[in-house]
Amino acid sequence: xxxxxxxxxxxxxxxxxxxxxxxxxxxxxxxxxxxxxxxxxxxxxxxxxxxxxxxxxxxxxxxxxxxxxxxxxxxxxxxxxxxxxxxxxxxxxxxxxxxxxxxxxxxxxxxxxxxxxxxxxxxxxxxxxxxxxxxxxxxxxxxxxxxxxxxxxxxxxxxxxxxxxxxxxxxxxxxxxxxxxxxxxxxxxxxxxxxxxxxxxxxx
Amino acid sequence: xxxxxxxxxxxxxxxxxxxxxxxxxxxxxxxxxxxxxxxxxxxxxxxxxxxxxxxxxxxxxxxxxxxxxxxxxxxxxxxxxxxxxxxxxxxxxxxxxxxxxxxxxxxxxxxxxxxxxxxxxxxxxxxxxxxxxxxxxxxxxxxxxxxxxxxxxxxxxxxxxxxxxxxxxxxxxxxxxxxxxxxxxxxxxxxxxxxxxxxxxxxxxxxxxxxxxxxxx
Numbered sequence: 474x475x476x477x478x479x480x481x482x483x484x485x486x487x488x489x490x491x492x493x494x495x496x497x498x499x500x501x502x503x504x505x506x507x508x509x510x511x512x513x514x515x516x517x518x519x520x521x522x523x524x525x526x527x528x529x530x531x532x533x534x535x536x537x538x539x540x541x542x543x544x545x546x547x548x549x550x551x552x553x554x555x556x557x558x559x560x561x562x563x564x565x566x567x568x569x570x571x572x573x574x575x576x577x578x579x580x581x582x583x584x585x586x587x588x589x590x591x592x593x594x595x596x597x598x599x600x601x602x603x604x605x606x607x608x609x610x611x612x613x614x615x616x617x618x619x620x621x622x623x624x625x626x627x628x629x630x631x632x633x634x635x636x637x638x639x640x641x642x643x644x645x646x647x648x649x650x651x652x653x654x655x656x657x658x659x660x661x662x663x664x665x666x667x668x669x670x671x672x673x674x675x676x677x
Numbered sequence: 678x679x680x681x682x683x684x685x686x687x688x689x690x691x692x693x694x695x696x697x698x699x700x701x702x703x704x705x706x707x708x709x710x711x712x713x714x715x716x717x718x719x720x721x722x723x724x725x726x727x728x729x730x731x732x733x734x735x736x737x738x739x740x741x742x743x744x745x746x747x748x749x750x751x752x753x754x755x756x757x758x759x760x761x762x763x764x765x766x767x768x769x770x771x772x773x774x775x776x777x778x779x780x781x782x783x784x785x786x787x788x789x790x791x792x793x794x795x796x797x798x799x800x801x802x803x804x805x806x807x808x809x810x811x812x813x814x815x816x817x818x819x820x821x822x823x824x825x826x827x828x829x830x831x832x833x834x835x836x837x838x839x840x841x842x843x844x845x846x847x848x849x850x851x852x853x854x855x856x857x858x859x860x861x862x863x864x865x866x867x868x869x870x871x872x873x874x875x876x877x878x879x880x881x882x883x884x885x886x887x888x889x890x891x892x893x894x
Contacts, residue, residue, distance in 0.1 A: 522759075525759070525763050526762065526763060527759050527762060527763070527893055528893070550763065551763075552759065552760065552763055554756060554759070556754070556755055556756030556759075557755075557756070558755055558756040558757050558759070558760045559755075560687075560691075560755070561755070571683065571687050572760075574679075574683040574686070575680055575683040575684070575764070576764070577679055577680070
């Protein structure tokens with residue numbers, strides 16, 4: 474059996490007083506993809522943030538669970554959510570360059586930027602970019618991070634048809650290199666052989 | 678280490694040169710207070726010289742409050758802190774870097790402007806020396822306090838006004854020792870200002886780091 478990239482057990486999510494879902498167990502092997510679906514407010518974003526380590530799993534003692542949910546990653550991961558995390562007043566090129574410096578590799582982003590259709594926008598301040606262009610810019614940041622695994626929260630929002638196809642191609646490439654991709658989206662995403670979890674099937 | 682260097686570079690370009698204000702507004706505010714004071718109390722040179730040091734201290738404290746809303750909150754809203762967290766960069770080290778950048782953006786500029794303020798208020802050389810040394814040891818504490826309070830109030834409605842109100846009482850020890858060193862002879866007041874500053878600097882990264890993690894919810 475191959476080593477798992479992500480193992481998560483006993484995940485419960487509580488927002489405020491409401492228990493959103495749980496218990497949820499996840500197991501992803503290299504090259505696998507997971508599509509999280511469900512209506513608004515079901516906890517897709519919360520689960521993504523939980524998997525990214527930004528939100529602590531809830532310990533549901535009264536539900537018969539005794540242990541804190543555990544999440545174990547094998548390798549590094551990148552997160553894209555609704556915020557691009559790029560300085561709005563900086564030109565796109567400089568905003569991306571900050572993350573390149575921070576991630577410590579000088580590898581040029583030329584080719585990804587070319588594919589994402591951003592090469593001609595490098596001098597434009599991020600705040601002047603359209604919704605779809607900001608999404609593409611955030612993807613460029615994710616690619617530049619060179620993480621093994623991707624966590625994408627609604628990556629297709631605001632993208633045109635070409636953009637959607639591009640995201641699907643990028644996901645396929647990430648998987649081909651042995652990474653895993655987790656997507657939260659209410660839109661259909663073409664990911665051959667991907668697991669799908671509908672959070673409605675895991676009610677608390 | 679290179680990560681912290683990249684963070685410092687970004688913080689400096691934002692706070693010292695960039696779009697989040699820069700030192701111009703605090704410096705102008707500081708000068709305005711120093712200019713208004715003689716108008717308010719009248720042209721009594723002795724009175725001005727006696728109270729001028731204290732006025733400079735109060736003006737410096739108020740000027741340090743001006744940039745508080747831009748220190749932490751914009752980066753939380755942009756999702757920067759989340760991205761740093763999943764790269765394993767601790768909030769504590771980010772805050773430490775930001776305190777340094779924040780201090781550089783108002784501490785040295787205020788010390789330079791104090792020369793002008795001292796001339797406006799007619800301070801003598803000895804008082805000016807004490808004001809300058811006092812600001813040198815006191816403003817790092819003010820920077821630490823400012824970043825901590827900015828982290829605590831980030832995301833709250835009316836956070837900016839609240840931040841100002843929170844900083845003022847907490848900065849009172851710095852003010853008492855810093856301005857007090859002018860009235861009392863000797864350098865003990867300056868030493869105590871430095872001590873308060875160091876305590877604030879030691880606590881700030883942990884308090885602000887915990888506040889930022891808590892705000893993530």
